[in-house]
Amino acid sequence: MSGESCLSQLCPPAAPASPASAPKVKTCSLRGAGGLGSKYVRLNVGGALFYTTVQVLTRQDTMLKAMFSGRMEVFTDKDGWILIDRCGKHFSEILGYLRDASVALPKSRQAIHELMAEAKYYLIQGLVDMCQNALQEKKEQAMCVIPVVTSLKEEERLIQACSKPVVKLLYNRSNNKYSYTSNSDDHLLKNIELFDKLSLRYNGRILFMKDVIGDEICCWSFYGQGRKLAEVCCTSIVYATEKKQTKVSLGLSLSLSVSVFVSY
Numbered sequence: 001m002s003g004e005s006c007l008s009q010l011c012p013p014a015a016p017a018s019p020a021s022a023p024k025v026k027t028c029s030l031r032g033a034g035g036l037g038s039k040y041v042r043l044n045v046g047g048a049l050f051y052t053t054v055q056v057l058t059r060q061d062t063m064l065k066a067m068f069s070g071r072m073e074v075f076t077d078k079d080g081w082i083l084i085d086r087c088g089k090h091f092s093e094i095l096g097y098l099r100d101a102s103v104a105l106p107k108s109r110q111a112i113h114e115l116m117a118e119a120k121y122y123l124i125q126g127l128v129d130m131c132q133n134a135l136q137e138k139k140e141q142a143m144c145v146i147p148v149v150t151s152l153k154e155e156e157r158l159i160q161a162c163s164k165p166v167v168k169l170l171y172n173r174s175n176n177k178y179s180y181t182s183n184s185d186d187h188l189l190k191n192i193e194l195f196d197k198l199s200l201r202y203n204g205r206i207l208f209m210k211d212v213i214g215d216e217i218c219c220w221s222f223y224g225q226g227r228k229l230a231e232v233c234c235t236s237i238v239y240a241t242e243k244k245q246t247k248v249s250l251g252l253s254l255s256l257s258v259s260v261f262v263s264y
Helices: 003-010 063-068 091-100 109-121 125-142 152-161 184-202 250-263
Strands: 026-029 040-045 048-053 073-076 082-084 166-171 207-211 218-224 227-233 235-238 243-246
Touching: 048 091, 073 082, 091 109, 091 125, 109 125, 152 166, 152 207, 166 184, 184 207, 184 218
Parallel strands: 040 082, 166 207
Antiparallel strands: 026 073, 040 048, 166 218, 218 227, 235 243
16 A cells, blocks of 8 residues: 555545635544554655654654654645644654664754754654753864963873874973063964964864973974974074074974874
């Protein structure tokens, strides 16, 4: 028996409306439909059309189970499609979860919020929990936390415990062993700005940390698998004047950090 003929037995379509009247909607009870669980039914969810079975719709204890197990009346249009007055944008995910008790969630936070709203309407608590957990994970990933190293022991512990590449920026403006040139502070700020940009871009794939107690004024260090792979010291001594100035190695620092990321 076809899905259409099955549906016509469950919910006979309404008689055609007269030209002068608005389209009519007919109520129908699916009481006794439990024996037709493998038969297909046709759903019109906010204008989006879906084929599924009563077995899928009644598999979990949800509003849909109440609708399609005879406990609630349903509405059909003149063509026999069962009407559900909700947005159909995420109904495929709803059906997927009812079939498999799991579903691939959308990538964007907005889409997950939309799906969660539909899951709440249909009283699908398991899917609501999935959406809430995914939103919490995305919130945690969006946070960019930069540890500040306060001792060599702490630095070693962080590097050894991390499975990701590590980029460390050491900057110590309070190091007064040498005098500074007029451009030193500007150069130092540019290194800090570069570090901040890289940490925001690659956070989650690379561990970024700051060191403010080292002997150098400005130095980049790159680690992988618990060992130092490269170091870029952005300070130089101008021996003629015995001044120590801060340089900016933007291109080299960026290329090294990217190479560490690609390699690991």
